[in-house]
Structures are given as structure tokens and as C-alpha cells.
Amino acid sequence: MTNRGATAPRAADRRLCGVSRFENVTTLAGAVEGAVVLDLACGSGRTTRALLERGPRLVHAVDVGSTLDDDLLLDPRVRAHITGLEDLPLATGSVDAAVSLNAVEHLADVGAHLAEVHRVLRPGGTAVLAHSDWDTALFTSDDDALTRELLDRFVAHVPGGGTRGDGFAGRKLLRHAARSPFAVESVHSWADPHRRFDEDSVAWKVATGILAATGDDPALTARAAGWVEGLRAAARAGHFLFTVTDVAVVLRKHE
Numbered sequence: 001m002t003n004r005g006a007t008a009p010r011a012a013d014r015r016l017c018g019v020s021r022f023e024n025v026t027t028l029a030g031a032v033e034g035a036v037v038l039d040l041a042c043g044s045g046r047t048t049r050a051l052l053e054r055g056p057r058l059v060h061a062v063d064v065g066s067t068l069d070d071d072l073l074l075d076p077r078v079r080a081h082i083t084g085l086e087d088l089p090l091a092t093g094s095v096d097a098a099v100s101l102n103a104v105e106h107l108a109d110v111g112a113h114l115a116e117v118h119r120v121l122r123p124g125g126t127a128v129l130a131h132s133d134w135d136t137a138l139f140t141s142d143d144d145a146l147t148r149e150l151l152d153r154f155v156a157h158v159p160g161g162g163t164r165g166d167g168f169a170g171r172k173l174l175r176h177a178a179r180s181p182f183a184v185e186s187v188h189s190w191a192d193p194h195r196r197f198d199e200d201s202v203a204w205k206v207a208t209g210i211l212a213a214t215g216d217d218p219a220l221t222a223r224a225a226g227w228v229e230g231l232r233a234a235a236r237a238g239h240f241l242f243t244v245t246d247v248a249v250v251l252r253k254h255e
């Protein structure tokens with residue numbers, strides 16, 4: 001799961017097997033006990049939660065929306081900032097480690113964002129830049145051709161309402177990293193298996209995005225609704241599987 005050229009899996013890669021992407025990205029951030037860390041585009045705070053498990057002194061949770069879970073808003077170890085990622089309200093060199101999960105596809109200027117992350121990190125600090133590569137999504141379905149058609153539609157779809165999206169964001173992370181002021185320390189990828197397909201599941205969330213992407217084609221929307229029913233039935237029968245490849249690049253600010 002790394003491109004470092006070693007044949008045997010490194011300890012960091014072995015630790016990435018069988019746990020969630022939120023735990024994976026925090027593992028890659030290294031030792032954060034007692035540290036000041038930054039969760040970039042925190043959303044409801046799933047990465048923030050995983051970071052807190054590791055005993056940081058403070059987590060800055062930054063997002064343009066105010067969607068952080070209430071218990072995290074009240075946690076004295078969490079400081080929420082409602083702002084864009086291009087202009088962080090943090091002092092230069094004030095952060096030990098930063099984690100960005102499924103954020104860069106939303107940004108108009110990833111270069112400006114990475115320059116800003118580089119500014120707020122201390123020399124020697126780590127940034128983990130991670131993203132799912134949606135074009136690699138795998139669904140167990142009785143209709144493989146329709147799955148392919150729907151996924152193609154999904155990754156080509158640009159969400160409305162000013163939101164950006166990129167179905168190929170994972171594979172582009174190294175390109176962003178190469179253009180940034182950071183040194184690339186290592187590259188990782190994994191695909192978590194998800195067997196649930198209910199309203200609280202990851203697979204359901206992605207399927208919802210797929211349905212939305214058919215919005216301008218009523219005939220395809222109707223077929224997609226039948227496809228979702230098929231996924232539901234597969235989950236009930238115990239043979240449903242969803243995975244997507246996540247890519248993570250570990251970046252280091254020079255000492």
C-alpha cells in the first residue's frame with residue numbers, strides 16, 4: 001500500500017489494514033499526543049474524533065460550514081473555526097500536524113491551500129493529504145453494466161449550488177503535493193470493505209450522490225432507483241460489498 005519500493009509492508013501500512021479511513025489518516029499523522037493538530041474541512045468531525053483518541057492538546061477543526069457535532073463543539077480540546085481553507089485563522093508555525101480528508105476536490109485553488117497549510121505548520125510538521133478516488137468505487141449489484149453507467153455519470157457530475165467535485169481526486173494528490181512547498185514522505189492507499197447498506201452507512205451516502213447525478217435524466221433516475229433496491233436486497237441477503245480506494249500522501253515541512 002505504499003510506493004516506497006519496499007517489498008515487505010512497512011509497519012505504518014500494516015496498521016492501515018482493517019480500520020476506518022478516519023483512523024488511517026490519524027495514524028499517518030504520527031504521534032500527536034500533547035500536540036496541536038488541525039482537521040481541515042472537518043465536516044461533522046469524524047477525523048476530529050479519531051484525532052482526540054490520540055491525546056492531542058488541541059484540535060483546530062476548520063470547515064466553511066457549521067456541521068461539527070455538538071459534543072465536539074463543547075469539547076474543551078476542540079476549537080471550531082468556520083472559514084475557508086484558503087485563509088486559515090492560525091498563527092504561522094503554530095500547528096504540529098494537519099489532516100485533510102476528502103477536502104481538496106472542493107477547492108478552487110489547491111496550491112494556495114497547501115501553501116497556507118505549510119505556513120501554519122511548524123518546521124518538521126506533518127500534513128496528511130487524503131482523498132477517496134470515487135472512480136474506483138465498487139458495488140455488489142446484479143447489474144454490472146448499470147453500475148458502470150451510474151458510476152461514470154457520478155464521476156463526471158459536477159454538483160450544483162457552487163459545490164465542486166472531482167471523481168478522480170485521489171489519484172491527483174501527488175500532483176498537488178509535487179507543486180507544493182512540502183517534501184513528500186510517503187504515499188499510501190487502502191480500500192475499506194463496507195457490508196452495510198442502510199441509511200447510516202457509507203455506501204448509502206455514496207449511492208445518494210449517484211442518484212443525484214442522474215437528476216437530468218428521468219429514465220436513468222428510475223433505473224437507478226431499481227439499482228438501489230437491488231443493493232438493499234443484496235445487503236439483506238448478506239452478500240453486499242462497497243469499497244472505494246482512498247489515497248493518502250504524507251507531507252513534511254522542512255526543518
Ligand SMILES: C[S@@+](CC[C@H](N)C(=O)[O-])C[C@H]1O[C@@H](n2cnc3c(N)ncnc32)[C@H](O)[C@@H]1O
Binds near residue numbers: 101
Ligand atoms: C466530503 S466532506 C468531508 C468531511 C470530513 N473531512 C470527512 O471526511 O468526514 C467535505 C467538507 O468540505 C467542506 N468544504 C468545502 N469547501 C470548503 C472550503 N473552501 N473551505 C473549508 N471547507 C470546505 C464542506 O463544508 C464539507 O464539510
